[in-house]
Amino acid sequence: MKVLKFGGTSIGSAKNIDKVIHILDNYSKEDALICVVSAVGGITDKLLLAGKQAQNKDSTFLDTFNTIKAIHFEIINELNPDNNKSIINSIENRLNDLKNLLDGIYLINELSPKTSDKLVSFGESLSSFIIAETIKNRSLSVALKNSQELIITNSDFTKAEVNFNITNSNITDYFKSATQQITILPGFVANSTMGEQTTLGRGGSDFTAAIVAAALQVKQLEIWTDVSGMFTTNPKLVKQAYPIKEISYQEAMELSHFGAKVLYPPTVQPVLDLNIPIHIKNTLKPEAAGTIISNNATSAAFPVKGISNISNVALLTLEGSGMIGIPGFSKRLFETLAQEKINIILITQASSEHSICLGLDENNSEAAKTAIDKAFENEIALHKIDPITVETGLSIVALVGDNMKNHQGISGKMFSTLGKNNINIRAIAQGASEKNISAVIDKKDIKKALNTLHEKFFETQIKQLNVFITGVGNVGERLVEQIKQQKKYLNENLKINVRIIGLSNSRTMIFNEHGIDLNTWKAQLSAGRKASLEGFFENTKALNLRNSIFVDITANQAVANLYPNYLRQSIGVVACNKIACSSDYENYRLLKRLSLKYNAPFLFETNVGAGLPIIDTLNNLIASGDKITSIQAVLSGSLNFVFNNFNDTTKFHDVVKQAQEEGYTEPDPRIDLSGVDVARKILILARESGFEMNLEDIENNPFLSESGLKSDTVDDFYQTLIKDEAHYQQLFACAKANHCQLKYVAQFNNGKARVGLQEIPEGHPFYNLEGKDNIVMFYTQRYPEQPMIIKGAGAGADVTASGIFSDIIKIGND
Incomplete structure (x- = not known):
């Protein structure tokens, strides 16, 4: 039967x-x-x-x-x-x-x-x-x-x-x-x-x-429902959740108590002592294997069997110095709730006996507070204890598994995983049997918590990165295509799943919490809603996805001003935009502090050398105990392209125009040609070397004509290049006469920095620097005579996109 x-x-x-x-x-x-x-x-x-x-x-x-x-x-x-x-x-x-x-x-x-x-x-x-x-x-x-x-x-x-x-x-x-x-x-x-x-x-x-x-x-009890067994976690919130093949009675009861609706907890009791297995099956998919609940389901290989949760939880706290060392407080508290027929979900008490926290259904919170305050009104009046406090809008997330007690580090892994995603834990409870570790968190974080924990404990350690890109122009388009091209490789070889969730240009923006289809993203973006910097941030924040990364591919001050908002939400920032890191030193330090405080990566490799690993190399030198003594560098691929293509048979205006059209300069080429861009770069390297400097501390020796420096618009600037051609030809002629090449050089030495156009003689490492290449020479205590040299393409949409992509991958590998 x-x-x-x-x-x-x-x-x-x-x-x-x-x-x-x-x-x-x-x-x-x-x-x-x-x-x-x-x-x-x-x-x-x-x-x-x-x-x-x-x-x-x-x-x-x-x-x-x-x-x-x-x-x-x-x-x-x-x-x-x-x-x-x-x-x-x-x-x-x-x-x-x-x-x-x-x-x-x-x-x-x-x-x-x-x-x-x-x-x-x-x-x-x-x-x-x-x-x-x-x-x-x-x-x-x-x-x-x-x-x-x-x-x-x-x-x-x-x-x-x-x-x-x-x-x-x-x-x-x-x-x-x-x-x-x-x-x-x-x-x-x-x-x-x-x-x-x-x-x-x-x-x-x-x-x-x-x-x-x-x-x-x-011989067996079959429970038929609309899902294919008990899942590793709620499949409505975690798409990667899957049915558990076998589970013990105790594990099933723990999961059922903490929100797994497949099974009613008291069900287990009549069959438990008789060791009658319970088979959870799916009426809509009868061929599915389902879940078998029995005494023989314990597996040491999988200490965590499931992750469950309860929503709409209230946390009640009874505390006061008058509780310390006085017996009977807990008894009176529990009796009061029992008389009101209020069920307690979670209990935790400080070892000092100064406070007791109770988790219960939010619907019962007011009745519980009223009853408890009345029961302890005498102690409250005498200020021995405080009136009970009630926090609502909470959820409980719980790890469940019979064998967790035999595996060290489960709770540490759980709490560190939540902490890395800025999920604050309000209370913790773990039974003596160690079959359940519960944490009370904000209700808005439950989806992120379940996905983060499921990824950590149940998936083949494929880390999901959720990327939000603003500034989808020339470089941004290349970045999207690179992510699309490398998606399979990253998944299979680096165990990283990069999903683009949000995209924005200056006109429109789009979001898809399941990942934007990269085959049709251009059409989607063109038909997207009106773009807004605050709106982009608010949507990114509201989605509240784990391992979120904001990517800024603009040169916009307003975008850079929003970095603190992202970091405070534990959203990593990858910045191509140099403005933030070259802004006031206190703002730069603030961003660094926020990154550490909220465990949100802040990476900006492309600020200095597009795809070249300049900042990464510098950081590795500093981290290993080395000290920078001097930096000499050609840091503008744009200016190197310009001066490598400018001679007495070309016109300076035409070469600059070509550099802009090929994407080597900023949309406003004055940023590059005025030396401001290079000054920002050497400033960032000086700061990353441990020196406190601001942009005004950099000595900038401009080579532009006076009218070029004073031009009001980009169009006006180009007109000055035509008018002042003789000025630029004179610069070239002087260098040629001295058998030198013109290079725009940045130098940092003894805490001082300067940038400017220099005549580089034959034999110098900068002399044969071709095309749009950059070069950086780090002189350090370990490299005092022969510097560490990094050389390669320092401008262009593809290499800049690859530098941004590299920062994203670096976050995935952390």
């Missing part, structure tokens, strides 16, 4: 009930079946709503009643289109009884627990009758048995306690003589020893099935 239970979603429609009957038909060919059914999905809530409406003299209870009636009639007509008269007549009689009960509640303006049990029992009564009659119409051997005749309880209405001696005897006696192949039992409902209708509490249909399975000592 087998016991199967089908929940409300499994019988929530005629289509699903057909699937249930198909499963029963197949099973019944091999063995006799007991099928426990819940009410049709959502009906119990509607019955309670109708009762509450009637109690409140709200005549809309009739509308709710009619909705209940319509749902059941629709199912009957779909299941039995040609033979439903007798079923409808019987259902009409039951519905008339329901209507009379609601009318009575409306008249007397009262809904007692006893009446409530009678009211909600109609759900299972209706569903079980419809299913039994439908099976009968399909010529299968079936009988409907009222569970109220089998399961006997006390009179604790809404959550009655079972009298197992009488119940077990009733069940064994009935099935000893039963001849039908399929027995349909309504779940959840029972009778008291006084003959009154009772219920086993919400989720009690699972309990009914377990009671029957234990009484008959069947």
